[in-house]
Amino acid sequence: MKEVRIGLIGTGFMGKAHASAFKNVPLIFGNEPGRPVLEIVADIDADAVQKWAAEFGFARSTTNWREVVEDPNVDIVDITTPNYMHAEMAIAAAEAGKHIYCEKPLALTSADAARIVAAAEKSGVTTIVGFNYLKNPAQAFAQQLIAEGELGEITLFRGMFDQDFLADADVPFSWRLDRKLAGTGALGDLGSHTIGLAQFLVGNIVEVCGMNSTIIKERAVPAGGSGYAATVQEGAAMRAVENEDITECLIRFENGAIGTVGTSRVGMGRKLGLGYEIQGTKGGLFYTQERMNELKLYRDTDPDREKGYKTVYIGPEHRGYKAFFGLAGIGLGYNDQKIIEAHDLITAVALGQPVQPDVRFAYEVDKVIDAIDLSCEERRWVKVSEFDTEVD
Ligand SMILES: NC(=O)c1ccc[n+]([C@@H]2O[C@H](COP(=O)([O-])OP(=O)(O)OC[C@H]3O[C@@H](n4cnc5c(N)ncnc54)[C@H](O)[C@@H]3O)[C@@H](O)[C@H]2O)c1
Known part of the structure; x- marks a missing residue:
């Protein structure tokens, strides 16, 4: 050890x-x-x-x-x-x-x-x-199903990540709303996870066309605290919000699949609304983080009288779960994804090996974020390759 x-x-x-x-x-x-x-x-x-x-x-x-x-x-x-x-x-x-x-x-x-x-x-x-959402055993299984051809050729990815933690206009300003400290708004904060899932499951995104919107244009300057924990006093000065609350974007993948990614931090009613639908020529997958221990799988090879999405319960057959429980249905939570992430890193470092998702994976995600951001600003399709940087 x-x-x-x-x-x-x-x-x-x-x-x-x-x-x-x-x-x-x-x-x-x-x-x-x-x-x-x-x-x-x-x-x-x-x-x-x-x-x-x-x-x-x-x-x-x-x-x-x-x-x-x-x-x-x-x-x-x-x-x-x-x-x-x-x-x-x-x-x-x-x-x-x-x-x-x-x-x-x-x-x-x-x-x-x-x-x-x-x-x-x-x-x-x-x-x-x-x-960390990639560390949910459901995602390793989804990736495996796609790699094994269970869904056929992937035709469509529709992904989202909505939360409503900034839906209340009385929530104060914080670093997440400051362009210099955060970069983009919902897109980098939440959408980065959806783009990560899209590229992990379907492949690289090559072209994007987005639009965005800032719903709550100014917020009170906080008296103390940081991030989600910021607090505000009555009569506080207001400050302009510098990045977007909502982004919606059309995407095209290298392998020909098309789709959308959408994200909102003012998404009323959505608490952890990360999810996707993936359609292929032979089947489909549907996932929502609000039911993170389930994956909906459709196989067109099922007999006609049984056709329909079925619920797969994530369990010890799926990578990362067995260490927690020997039975399906008990279920993992958000922090368990982080435990798997930390475990993967500790194992890789102890063995002197690489691990995923590494900084190169994250660079590919950041390129898509930059492309969507530019697309929103210039109101045009943008090729992700416009953000290729020579890494030396
Ligand atoms: N993976 C996820 O699900 C997830 C969820 C939330 C946040 N994040 C990411 O985590 C990062 C932090 O977000 P957060 O919500 O924890 O923010 P936070 O505001 O709660 O915490 C940031 C901490 O950094 C400290 N800090 C600031 N400047 C520092 C400095 N110079 N030296 C040492 N510490 C300093 C702050 O005092 C604060 O304690 C962000 O990049 C965010 O995007 C990821």
């Missing part, structure tokens, strides 16, 4: 999800081939980070993220800060020879993502990006 030492940057919503995932990896999967050790954590408030470190069991804490990157006792630098910091932190980590666990979207632009890919590939470190 090899100890794999973690240096975490950021103690917000995702910092907590990552830290608890690492703590759970040995409990769920056992200690082999690697056991995560919570070595050091960084955030900007000295008292808060010290307290947080003690609660989660990190040996040390700091307010300077560079100490994490430079720490000789750190094997993996885990980046859970707002989007605009990812590139600088990930490149510094790669240059220090550290493996990288970074949240999505990988960077503010695909050009910055390409710089991360170049630095990581040059130093030969293992990388993974937090597309």
Whole structure:
């Protein structure tokens, strides 16, 4: 058993999800081939980070993220800060020879993502990006069904990710609404997951035509807190929202399939409305994250009197599930996806292997985001290859 030492940057919503995932990896999967050790954590408030470190069991804490990157006792630098910091932190980590666990979207632009890919590939470190929904055992199964030809040629992908956490106009401004800190709005924050699923399951998207809309044009400046936890006082100043609430987009895949991706952060009633329908010449798949332990499968080879979508219950036959339960139907939750993600990374680092989805996968997602963003701005079809960056 090899100890794999973690240096975490950021103690917000995702910092907590990552830290608890690492703590759970040995409990769920056992200690082999690697056991995560919570070595050091960084955030900007000295008292808060010290307290947080003690609660989660990190040996040390700091307010300077560079100490994490430079720490000789750190094997993996885990980046859970707002989007605009990812590139600088990930490149510094790669240059220090550290493996990288970074949240999505990988960077503010695909050009910055390409710089991360170049630095990581040059130093030969293992990388993974937090597309945790791909770690749901249902998605490995969906990918397997498609690869085995069960659906025939894929003709259509319709994907979505809607949430309503910003539907209330009284929710204050936060970094997610600041173009310089977040990049795009719903598209990068939520849509990146849908684009990741589309490319994981169907293949690369080559052409896009999008449109977007900002529904709530200004929000109150927060008094404190960060991200989803921001709070506001009465009479606070208002600030203009700098990126979109909704994006809808037509897409064309390299393999000829067509479809749509749509995303909203003001999607009233949608709590975790990530999902897709995939149609092929021999069958179809339907998935919604709100029922993440089920996959709907249609096979046209079924006898006519039995034709229809059937519900497959995700269970020990599907990659990643068995470590949790020996029976289908009990079901995994959001944080279990993160445990599988953290486990895949720890295993890869312990064995000196690559793992997916890596920074190159995330760069391909960022190119599609850039293409959709440009398409919305210029009101035209955009080829994703317009955002090819030479990675060297
Ligand atoms: N994979 C997912 O399902 C998922 C879900 C939510 C967020 N995310 C991603 O995770 C990242 C963080 O999002 P969040 O919701 O956790 O945000 P958050 O605002 O809750 O947390 C960000 C944390 O980073 C800290 N931070 C800011 N600057 C720092 C610095 N210089 N050094 C150290 N720490 C610093 C903040 O103090 C805060 O604790 C984003 O990239 C976001 O897109 C992914």
